[in-house]
Amino acid sequence: MEIKRERLEPPRGESAPARPVRGDDLAIRRVDAVQMLRGAPIEGLTPAREHDDLTDEDLERHVTERVLTTTLDKAVAWARGNSFFPATFGLACCAIEMMSIVASRVDVARFGFEAFRASPRQADLLILSGRVSIKMAPVVRRIYDQMLEPKWAISMGACCSSMGVFNNYALVPADKFMPVDVHVPGCPPRPEALMHGILKLRKMVLDDPDMGWRERYEARGTEEVVGEDAARDNAVNVFDPRA
Amino acid sequence: MPDATGLELLAQELREKDPDSVVDTLHFRGKAALSVAPGAIRGVLQALREHGYTFMASLHGVDYYPDEPRLGVQYELLDMQRVDRITVKLRVPTDAPEVDSVTPDWPTADHQERELYDMFGVVFRGHPDLRRILMPEDYEGYPQRRDFPVGGEPVLFTYNEQRYGGGV
Numbered sequence: 434m435e436i437k438r439e440r441l442e443p444p445r446g447e448s449a450p451a452r453p454v455r456g457d458d459l460a461i462r463r464v465d466a467v468q469m470l471r472g473a474p475i476e477g478l479t480p481a482r483e484h485d486d487l488t489d490e491d492l493e494r495h496v497t498e499r500v501l502t503t504t505l506d507k508a509v510a511w512a513r514g515n516s517f518f519p520a521t522f523g524l525a526c527c528a529i530e531m532m533s534i535v536a537s538r539v540d541v542a543r544f545g546f547e548a549f550r551a552s553p554r555q556a557d558l559l560i561l562s563g564r565v566s567i568k569m570a571p572v573v574r575r576i577y578d579q580m581l582e583p584k585w586a587i588s589m590g591a592c593c594s595s596m597g598v599f600n601n602y603a604l605v606p607a608d609k610f611m612p613v614d615v616h617v618p619g620c621p622p623r624p625e626a627l628m629h630g631i632l633k634l635r636k637m638v639l640d641d642p643d644m645g646w647r648e649r650y651e652a653r654g655t656e657e658v659v660g661e662d663a664a665r666d667n668a669v670n671v672f673d674p675r676a
Numbered sequence: 677m678p679d680a681t682g683l684e685l686l687a688q689e690l691r692e693k694d695p696d697s698v699v700d701t702l703h704f705r706g707k708a709a710l711s712v713a714p715g716a717i718r719g720v721l722q723a724l725r726e727h728g729y730t731f732m733a734s735l736h737g738v739d740y741y742p743d744e745p746r747l748g749v750q751y752e753l754l755d756m757q758r759v760d761r762i763t764v765k766l767r768v769p770t771d772a773p774e775v776d777s778v779t780p781d782w783p784t785a786d787h788q789e790r791e792l793y794d795m796f797g798v799v800f801r802g803h804p805d806l807r808r809i810l811m812p813e814d815y816e817g818y819p820q821r822r823d824f825p826v827g828g829e830p831v832l833f834t835y836n837e838q839r840y841g842g843g844v
Contacts, residue, residue, distance in 0.1 A: 567811075567812060567815075568810070568811065568812045601819070601826060602811075602817075602819035602824065603810075603811075603819070
């Protein structure tokens with residue numbers, strides 16, 4: 434298809450550029466976009482704020498261009514998959530690589546994953562970045578349990594997937610004590626590799642909103658719930674510490 | 677380091693205070709070491725401190741398996757005036773791995789003796805707080821002994837799970 438190149442500079446005076454022939458969609462949309470950005474009315478298309486009286490062709494075109502239909506599951510999965518909030522949690526040298534994915538070179542913020550949350554209650558992605566000793570495992574598990582559904586876990590590096598070079602009494606692989614969705618190999622993995630793992634996880638979330646793979650890991654229903662009887666009389670009220 | 681002659685003189689000096697204290701001397705690659713009887717360790721270290729070795733740089737353990745007695749405890753002392761180091765060694769058997777704690781004399785030995793207890797199972801009599809320090813408190817066994825199994829946990833990957841039905 435031959436693409437007609439349009440002049441995109443603002444029109445000088447009264448002499449607006451000639452509108453491209455209908456059917457040359459790419460060129461039309463470029464002109465439309467430029468004119469919409471300027472707030473100018475688009476020839477041949479009624480402005481959106483006046484779409485009440487759209488009929489026939491105009492209505493058809495308006496709907497196909499402006500309205501997107503989907504299922505709720507897909508929309509929710511799309512939102513979840515594109516806005517992971519990783520927990521601010523590092524274990525060892527892999528954590529240095531993990532920190533650098535939010536820096537300028539890799540910049541995982543492009544995909545919406547940049548908001549590292551300092552509380553597991555606000556996070557929905559736990560990146561196990563480093564070796565987990567058997568003394569640390571209950572702590573890691575508790576942090577995972579404190580996260581609320583939906584939640585995911587990435588095992589980053591050789592140590593917490595297979596214990597790597599520390600395959601001895603001191604360490605325990607992450608799969609032994611918590612469900613892991615994605616393993617990222619490497620020692621340590623480059624930031625690009627971790628980003629690839631996160632994008633893999635995004636694909637899993639987008640493709641399978643039911644997250645059937647998480648049932649297989651028995652990852653459902655692991656949230657740590659504080660019962661009502663645990664409400665403490667002597668708890669500190671942060672808004673009024675003296676109360 | 678004291679040279680070989682200086683080491684013998686030092687050993688002789690210690691033997692004059694306690695005839696059964698120094699079992700053997702070793703001068704190897706410029707490094708002087710005294711082997712002492714386990715019961716005499718506090719006296720020997722105090723005598724060396726009076727001799728100028730006032731700084732305990734390290735306290736660590738060795739498993740000499742299959743030699744007997746198997747477990748070794750080594751004390752690295754440093755004379756900071758003369759920049760002079762000496763190693764004091766002792767050996768205890770695994771069936772009664774007990775030795776007097778030097779923590780009352782050398783506070784720095786506190787955590788290092790706990791680590792030895794944790795990793796080798798050497799019991800230090802008179803230690804104020806002899807607990808495990810690195811491994812979980814309910815851990816069984818002494819992982820740095822040579823007869824402790826090397827391997828860790830078998831790893832469960834999805835590949836193995838499908839192949840072996842999860843019973844790896």
